[in-house]
Amino acid sequence: MSFGTVSLVSVIVCMVLNDCIDADKQTHKDFLSSYDSFKNICHKIGWEPKCTTQPIKYCQGKTIAFHANLSKRLTNVPKNTIIKFDRTLVNEGNGYDPNTGKFTAPVDGVYSFAWTYHTKKGSIAYLCGFVDGKLTAYVGIENQSSTWENTSRNLVIKMKKGSQFWIQIFHATVQLIHEEYSSLSGYKLSGC
The missing domain is CATH 2.60.120.40 (Jelly Rolls)
Incomplete structure (x- = not known):
């Protein structure tokens, strides 16, 4: 791993630990803001889930x-x-x-x-x-x-x-x- 990647991972770990410690004090809005920050950081280092996050449009659970x-x-x-x-x-x-x-x-x-x-x-x-x-x-x-x-x-x-x-x-x-x-x-x- 390069120095930049190690630094970025360290920052993420610190943010997660800080948010876990303050989890009782977080509002719903704060949680979502932190979550969006983590998603952006993951995107910047090239790590993203491979599955789609789009909802299935025509699957409504109805039997045919x-x-x-x-x-x-x-x-x-x-x-x-x-x-x-x-x-x-x-x-x-x-x-x-x-x-x-x-x-x-x-x-x-x-x-x-x-x-x-x-x-x-x-x-x-x-x-x-x-x-x-x-x-x-x-x-x-x-x-x-x-x-x-x-x-x-x-x-x-x-x-x-x-x-x-x-x-x-x-x-x-x-x-x-x-x-x-x-x-x-x-x-x-x-x-x-």
Whole structure:
């Protein structure tokens, strides 16, 4: 350490000791003034915390999560149909609309989505995830050999406020989607 740095550190130590001795006598204003002096000295010697001191603007502690099922069995569902999981069990933040089958991000963030669907033997079923009209996550089954089968997929993606996510039939008409074993859920990952 240079002589200047040693001197500066000595001054800081003396100021801290002096303020600790007089702590009972300090007013709120005096304390803040001393604190600002210490911050300025630390800045001058090049020592500053590496973390941000800016408040997180959009983290308000609100939960954004939904889970929805089908209320009835779907048959002969044409290609390009958006699946409306219309029996909503949870919809914190009101991002999911069961009437359209679309989730709209209420705030910017990273979101996780998971969906599963139940089909019967011989099925060809591609239920893919779309974000703002773009096919983003593929999943499907073709010429299913078991009597009944679940197919699942998940997606973690960064979304802007107002971006939309939904599940849509891709590739071909789906003969049957069983209601009791088919669902869609999603939530915002915590960033705070």
